[in-house]
Amino acid sequence: AQSVTQPDIHITVSEGASLELRCNYSYGATPYLFWYVQSPGQGLQLLLKYFSGDTLVQGIKGFEAEFKRSQSSFNLRKPSVHWSDAAEYFCAVGSGGGNKLTFGTGTQLKVEL
């Protein structure tokens, strides 16, 4: 069965600093990988996804992620964080059967002004 690990429960960065959120997955085949963001009191919004091809994926709001098969990782990055990026971020891996997703436990991002 697939699994996702987000090793950082909380991360605090200063506004304007760079950001990297870690995600490691376990899946037997080529994974479908996703990053979602959840603002306080809201549902989840898709930031970006990796299905195949170029291992560097661009998403919305200036985010990008890099798929590294050798490390089973799909880390999320942003060069310069804005105060509005404060939210919870979830990494997920998809399995083909039924389009099901397995989520990590999330990383709470705090942005200091």
Add this chain to the structure above:
Amino acid sequence: DVKVTQSSRYLVKRTGEKVFLECVQDMDHENMFWYRQDPGLGLRLIYFSYDVKMKEKGDIPEGYSVSREKKERFSLILESASTNQTSMYLCASSLRGGRFHEQYFGPGTRLTVT
């Protein structure tokens, strides 16, 4: 834009009550999902449905049932609510078939069982 709506943002129920959470999507998606979100546990799949009247158990189906009588609507039912079902409930939908399709989420229902 895909829109997934949930009937209530906040709900307070008493132990033992029967609780219905409703989810509606407007994009003709075949797949619909119910998740439960708890701090430190992420999202866990309760049930999903890939067609009308079809359902499959997810990872934590105990204490829950579902109903899908129409393609656009997927209901989560707590037959006898308990305090350990206090949580945030998220509904999602996606297309089915061909390649993997991303899921679109509703705003969530925060359920408190007292």
